[in-house]
Amino acid sequence: MAEIRKIIFIKNAVETLGYFSEQxxxxxERNGYETCFIDYERMYESMDVMLHFLDREETALVTFNFIGLRGEAVFQAESGRSIWQEENLPVLNILVDHPLYYHSCLKEAGERMRVFCVDREHVGYVRRFYPGVKVEFLPLAGNELLFSHGDGEHGTHRADVPEPVLYGQRTFDLVFAANYVSMEMLEEKVKALDDDYRIFYRRITEDLIADPAQSVDAVMERHIRNELGAVPEEQLCAAMSGMIWIDLFVRSYFREKVVQTLADAGIIVRVFGADWEKIHCKKPQNVRTSGGKVNSAACVQAMRDARIALNVMPWFKDGAHDRVFTAMLQGTAALTDDSRYLREECRDGENICFYSLRALQQLPDQVVSLLEDPVRMAELAERGYRMAEKRHRWKNRAGLLMQALRDIDK
Structure with a gap:
């Protein structure tokens, strides 16, 4: 087999994932690979470019969340197979959500696909329920502010990123870059269920809220087995994949609860994302919105101008969200709930600040204490920057992907 030197990416299907792909x-490209982007906003034009770029023996697809691999018509050949199958291309597929969202796709994953999960528990889940799938751990990395200086023939070339803004010159005390998901909207979905299902779902969400250290699939499994007894693995996996509402609910519940807790305690939270004007809290004037959805570059820019960047983990219990490392790379103090992986990589009070979902009543005092000691916070932010710059850039993750490309067909 020829060496893989040409990589196809996809952008503008999901903005954040395209931003990851560009980095x-x-x-x-810095390591000698050629790249080509399929652009969902210029689909047929970019597809034509991609087809001329593609060299069967030397090309691989790198994508996220099965984008381009779900039977989209534009990627189907006349034979009914995907163009990736027709060309027998290797695929590196990074899942930034729990694998239970991709049950049907994982069942059909071909031999030339390698899956990467951003949480080590997710890796274990794939190995358990989809033993034929090759899967590895690839933690999310921090985003950097990218400035374009023109598009190349096959990819987007970017200039080096600027240094962080001096800590003492920051505009915002506390920012949170994330969208708001209305709990009422999620409640409407469960109201449509039969009574038995609604009660069953409520028990699971109450269990997770009472002890947020638990992984969502472990709690699902426990309740399913309590209800049904010994369930075959295939049936158990299919049942959990039909319960993604629970994951969405508990993630959104704590995202809302954290911002409510801070705002109601009198702390201004500058939020960058959609729909935050819909949040219910006693002091909504303390939730300062960006006016709507913002892109990844705007989120990075917001963190560059903040003293503290808040994170609420999307239920990753052994991984990290890109918000954490993005904050660090901007020289901003990262304030987040923890995970086993983050506890291994970071040191609380030294280069990161952890809070507990079990003790949110302590969070406002924690924020006030941090803001009242700007010298200590600036030093913590600097140590976080040094650690993330060395270990948690997309440059580091690209090294793991290059190794996977070299290992294809071994």
Whole structure:
């Protein structure tokens, strides 16, 4: 087999995932790879470019969340197979959500696909329920502010990123870059269920809220087995994949609860994302919105201008969200709930600040204490920057992907 030197990416299907892809592509280009982007906003034009770029023996697809692999018509050949199957291309597929969202796709994953999960528990889940799938751990990395200086023939070339803004010159005390999901909207979905299902779902969400250290699939499994007894693995996996509402609910519940807790305690939270004007709290004037959805570059820019960047983990119990490392790379103090992986990588009070979902009543005092000691916070932010710059850039993750490309067909 020829060596893989040409990589196809996809952008503008999901903005954040395209932003990740551009940073990975930049690093691959620096290491001698050629890259090409399929652009969902210029689909047929970019598809034509991609087909001329593609060399069967030397090309691989790098994508996220099965984008381009779900039977989309534009990627189907006349034979009914995907163009990736027709060309027998290797695929590196990074899942930034729990694998239970991709049950049907994982069942159909081909031999030339390698899956990467951003949480080590997710890796274990794939190995348990989809033993034929090759899967590895690839933690999310921090985003950097990218400035375009023109598009190349096959990829987007980017200039080096600027240094962080001096800590003492920051505009915002506390920012949170995330969208708001209305709990009422999620409640409407469960109201449509039969009574038995609604009660069953409520028990699971109450269990997770009472002890948020638990992983969502472990709690699902426990309740399913309590209800049904010994369930075959295939049936158990299919049942959990039909319960993604629970994951969405508990993630959104704590995202709302954290911001409510801070705002109601009198702390201004500058939020960058959609729909935060819909949040219910006693002091909504303390939730300062960006006016709507913002892109990844705007989120990075917001963190560059903040003293503290808040994170609420999307129920990753052994992984990390990109918000954590993005904050660090901007020289901003990262304030987040923890995970086993983050506890291994970071040191609380030294280069990161952890809070507990079990003790949110303590969070406002924790924020006030941090803001009242700007010298200590600036030093913590600097140590976080040094650690993330060394270990948690997309440059680091690209190195793992390059190794996977070299290992294809071994």
């Amino acid at each position: 990975i592509a930049r690093e691959l």
